[in-house]
Amino acid sequence: MVKHLFKLIWNKKKQNFLLFSEIFVSFLVIFGVFTFGVYAYKNYMAPMNFEYEDVWVISYTNPLKTENTDSLELFYSTVKQNIKAVPGVIEASYQSANFPFSMSMMTGNIKANGRDINPVNIYDIDDDYAKVLNAKMVEGRWYNKSDAVNNKVIVINKKLKETIFGSGSAVGKYVDGENAKDGKRIIGVVEDLKTEGDYQTVGYGAYRRLDTAGFKWIGTMLVKVKPGADAAFEGRLYKTMANSLKNSNVEIEHLNNKLTSKNKFTLVPLIILSIVAAFLIINVALGLFGVLWYNINKRRGEIGLRRAIGATGDSVSWQLVGESLILATFSLLIGSFFAVQFPLLNVFDLPAIVYVISILLAVIFIYLLVLICALYPGKQAANIYPAVALHEE
Numbered sequence: 001m002v003k004h005l006f007k008l009i010w011n012k013k014k015q016n017f018l019l020f021s022e023i024f025v026s027f028l029v030i031f032g033v034f035t036f037g038v039y040a041y042k043n044y045m046a047p048m049n050f051e052y053e054d055v056w057v058i059s060y061t062n063p064l065k066t067e068n069t070d071s072l073e074l075f076y077s078t079v080k081q082n083i084k085a086v087p088g089v090i091e092a093s094y095q096s097a098n099f100p101f102s103m104s105m106m107t108g109n110i111k112a113n114g115r116d117i118n119p120v121n122i123y124d125i126d127d128d129y130a131k132v133l134n135a136k137m138v139e140g141r142w143y144n145k146s147d148a149v150n151n152k153v154i155v156i157n158k159k160l161k162e163t164i165f166g167s168g169s170a171v172g173k174y175v176d177g178e179n180a181k182d183g184k185r186i187i188g189v190v191e192d193l194k195t196e197g198d199y200q201t202v203g204y205g206a207y208r209r210l211d212t213a214g215f216k217w218i219g220t221m222l223v224k225v226k227p228g229a230d231a232a233f234e235g236r237l238y239k240t241m242a243n244s245l246k247n248s249n250v251e252i253e254h255l256n257n258k259l260t261s262k263n264k265f266t267l268v269p270l271i272i273l274s275i276v277a278a279f280l281i282i283n284v285a286l287g288l289f290g291v292l293w294y295n296i297n298k299r300r301g302e303i304g305l306r307r308a309i310g311a312t313g314d315s316v317s318w319q320l321v322g323e324s325l326i327l328a329t330f331s332l333l334i335g336s337f338f339a340v341q342f343p344l345l346n347v348f349d350l351p352a353i354v355y356v357i358s359i360l361l362a363v364i365f366i367y368l369l370v371l372i373c374a375l376y377p378g379k380q381a382a383n384i385y386p387a388v389a390l391h392e393e
Helices: 002-011 013-045 069-084 129-133 145-149 158-165 212-216 231-244 255-298 300-308 313-345 352-382 386-392
Strands: 055-059 089-095 107-112 115-125 137-140 153-157 184-190 205-209 220-225 251-254
Touching (some): 013 255, 013 313, 013 352, 055 255, 069 212, 069 231, 089 129, 107 158, 115 158, 129 220, 153 158, 158 184, 220 231, 231 251, 251 255
Parallel strands (some): 153 184
Antiparallel strands (some): 055 220, 089 220, 153 205
């Protein structure tokens, strides 16, 4: 039976080529959509590993004209204490502009253990950063005041540690050099903080302690507030910051809102791609349905003859469905060949499992689409009466 179906499809290869091409292109588009979707879902299910609720971001401009670093440090230390003194503020921390869910990035490279890792997200922070976000340490410790006399230390995230040192300990080892003179000693490894949004993967991260010179260009403070803080509290916080920084532009944002905005940059392309794919699938479905309907009308004599020599309606129906599924199988085999190249060539640097799952989902989707589109024309073919069909012939 299968051999017979192959022969029928081959004898009408010119008629089936367009349908074959439509299914092939549809598979590749659906594969792309599923790849994007599976990757986003995989990232969404990964934990944040920090608390962003009730964390606000205060952005400001530096109003001081002095170049004296000690004066800058003293001044901004006082500003921070004023903010922490506001009733309802739990903790505060200075950070570079690439705070969680921001649109800013600061990257560099780190060399260690014979490897050059690039890009690495670089974060300039102070001693209270981990407290504000409730970030957990995997090993070692976070920065404290004792590190003020030594800027040759660094904290890295878990992903960077595993890439460089594997399962071994990283604390006490050096990056960007082999000793205390040339490199920086790792004092701690922090959990991977998913600061790029729900649907983005965690990158390599290195956290540098702000030195006195850093206050000349720093312009962001993270503030952990008590749950339920309202607009009135935000007004008091703004007033305190504005009074502490005369002639400075002050702006307060909530990390909850920043997360929503950040997620849109991932979801909008996925939604657009899904809409384009949906139109393509509708066209393919209509084309498949129309071709099968046309084939039934063109093959009424053949169908009538099969019924006349004893073929049942179900066998005729499943013959047409089987032809469609076999044609889809040819398209999927060719499409899968191209899709498999993505994990083999490591295209887009995505995990291989993402591509494998996407290929399986795309195959299942195309088979279901073809089956649904072929069932009704197949049923109509089963209802053709032999005498009527042969008489028309």
